[in-house]
Amino acid sequence: MNIELGGQPQRVNTVFCIGRNYAAHAAELGNAVEPEPLVFLKPNAALLPVGELIRLPDYSSDVHYECELVVLIGHGGDDIAEADALRHVAGYAIGLDLTARDVQGEAKRKGLPWTKAKGFRGAACVSAFVPAGHIDPAAANFTLHINGELRQQGDSRLMLYPVATIISYLSRIYGLQAGDLIYTGTPEGVGALQPGDRLQLALQHGLLASWQVAA
Template identity: 40%
Template sequence: MKIVRFDRDGRGTWGIVEGSLVRVMGAGFKPSDETLPLADISLLPPCVPTKAVCVGLNYREHAAELSMEVPEEPVLFMKPPSSLCASGGVIRYPSQTQNLHYEAELAIVIGTQAKDVPESEAHKHILGYTCANDVTARDIQARDGQWVRAKSFDTFLPLGPCIETEFDPSNAVISLRLNGETCQHSTTADFIFPVSYLVSFVSQVMTLIPGDVILTGTPPGVGPMEKGDRVEVDIQGIGVLENVVG
C-alpha cells in the first residue's frame, strides 16, 4: 500500500494511492469513499517526524570509495523537522555554501513507538519506507568538523513521494539521477547494517515516535548540485522523489 500526504485547504491530509486516484483517509486513518485524481493533488512530505535519525556510513561500496574502514557500529546524526521538503519541492541553495551535494537514501518510517526494541521485534514498529535525499553542504561539513549545520538547512530533507508499507528492504535497487544522468546506483543488499539492526540500535539511544524516520545511508557516487538542477531519487518498489535546486 502506498500512502501519500497532500495539501487540502491548507492542511495535511493522508490518502492511499489506487492507480491514478488517491482514496482520502478519514478519521482514524480509515479509507473513505472519496477519491481524487493523483495528478491534481499537491504532495507534502509523507510523514511528520519529530526527528530524522541518519546513518553516516552504511554501504560497503561507499566505505571503499572513501577508503574508510567498515564501522563496527552505526555513526548517527540528526536532521530537524524544519529541513523537510516534499517531492516536487525546491531544494534551496543557501548562500553560506558553495558545494551542495545530493545523497540518495532509503528512509524507514516508524509506525509505533519504539524504545529498547530487540532486533527480532523491529519490524513490528515499522510503518513503511520512503525515498530521501540527505542534502549536505559539503564545504561547511568539512569546516565545522561535525555535521549539524551542514545537514540542517531548510529543505535539506526531501522525503517522498509516498510511504510504501509492502516493501522488502533487503535487496532493493536505489539510484539517483541528476538532470537525467545516473550518478548513484546500488542495492540495499550492500548495507553494512540491515534495517532491523538500525531500528533496534537507534531505539536503544532514543525513543522513536510514530512518523519519525531513520535514513539508512547513501551508496557511492555522491556529488554536487547546482541551481537549476533536477535531482531524482529512485527506489525500486517505492517510486521517485523528484526535486529541483533553486
Template identity: 40%
Template sequence: MTNTTYLWNPPAVKSLPVRGKTERLPINRLFFVGRNYHAHAVEMGKPVDKSVERPFYFTKAPQTLVESGATVAYPPETKNYHHEMELVLVIGAPGFRVSQEDAHKLVYGYACGLDMTRRDLQLVARDKGRPWDLGKDVEESSVVSEVVPMEGTVLEQGALEMTVNGQPRQKSDLDKLIWNIREIIADLSLFYHLQPGDLIFTGTPEGVGPLQPGDSIEGSVAGVGEITLSIGPAE
C-alpha cells in the same frame, strides 16, 4: 483545560502524503545513519569495519523537511552542495530497546529521500572534530517522497538509483547496507524511545556529488517509489 496562548503562531506540523490515504503522516524526528554503504565510506575517506564499529547517527530539525517535487534554493555559505539518495524508513509504533527479531513491529512503511549536504562545511567540521550541523542541518535539505505503507515489512534488497539532469550519479542496492533495517532499528532504539512519525534515513551509496542552480534530480528505490528535486538560484 487552560487555553495556551503564544506570542506568535507556532510552526505548522510537518507531514507527508501517504499512498492510498487521504490522511497525512505527521513527522516527529529525522534521524540519519552515517556511512552505511562501504563504497560511500571509502569515497569519503572513512572506511567502515563492521566487526569493531557500530552505526553512528546525526539528526536534522523537522523544519528542514520538504516534499518531493519541490524547488529549493541553492543554500548560502557553501560552494559544494551535494546530493545523497537514500531509503527512508518510517516508524509507526513506539519502541525502546527493541530486539532485531522484533524490529519489524515498528515499521510503518518507506519512502525515498535526499539528504542534501553542504559538503565543504561538513568536511571542515569533521576534520576539526566539530559538530556537523552547519553542513547537514540545512534549510530545505531533507527531501522525502510520499510514504508507502508496508507495515511489518523489512526491506532487504531493491535497486536504488539517482540521476542529475538525466545523467547517472548513484546506483546501488539495499542489500549493500552495512547495517540492515533490523540492525538500525535495534541499535537506534537503545538510545531513543522511537515514536510513530520518526523517519530514519538509512544511508547513501557511492556517487555523491555537487549540484548547481538549475540542476534536476530524479531518484528511485525499487518497490518504494520515486523522488524529484530541482535546485533553484541562490538567495
C-alpha cells in the same frame, strides 16, 4: 511538517540519519567504517517534500546529493529486538540527505558538530511513503538520475547495518516514537549539485520522486 503515507498526512517526529552505511561510500570520502551505526539528526525544518525547489545555502559552494532509503516508524518502542524491528515500520520512501561538504569538512577538522552542514532548510528531501508491505528493506533497489544521467544506484543488501539492525540500535540508545524518520545511508557516487539541476529518484515498485535545484 507532515509527510504522506498512502495519501494520508502523517506527523513527523525525530529525523534520524545514518552515516557511512555503505562501505564504498565511506571509501570514496576517505572515511573509516564505524563499529556501530553512526547517527546524526536533522531538524524537522530541513524536510522538503516533492515539488518544492531545493535552495542551496549561500554559505556553501559544495552541496552534495546523497540518495537514500527512508523509513517511517509507525509504532515506537525501547529495546526493540532485531527480530521484531520491521513490525515497527509503517512505510518506506526515497529521499535525499543533502550535505554542505565544505562546511562539514571544516567542522570535522575543528572537531565541531555537523549540524550546519546537514540541517539547513531543504536538506532532507523526502518522497511520499508507501506502506511497509510494499517494500522488502533487505533487498531494496533505488536510483538517482540528475539531468537524465545515472549518478547513484543503491542496493540495501550492501548496507553495513541493515534496517532491522538500525531500528533495534536506535530504540536501545534513543528510543523510537511513531512518526520518526530514518535516513538509512547512501551508496557511492555522491557529488555536487549545480543550480538548475533536475533530480529524479526511483525506488522499486514504481515509487518516483523529483526535485529541481533553484537556478
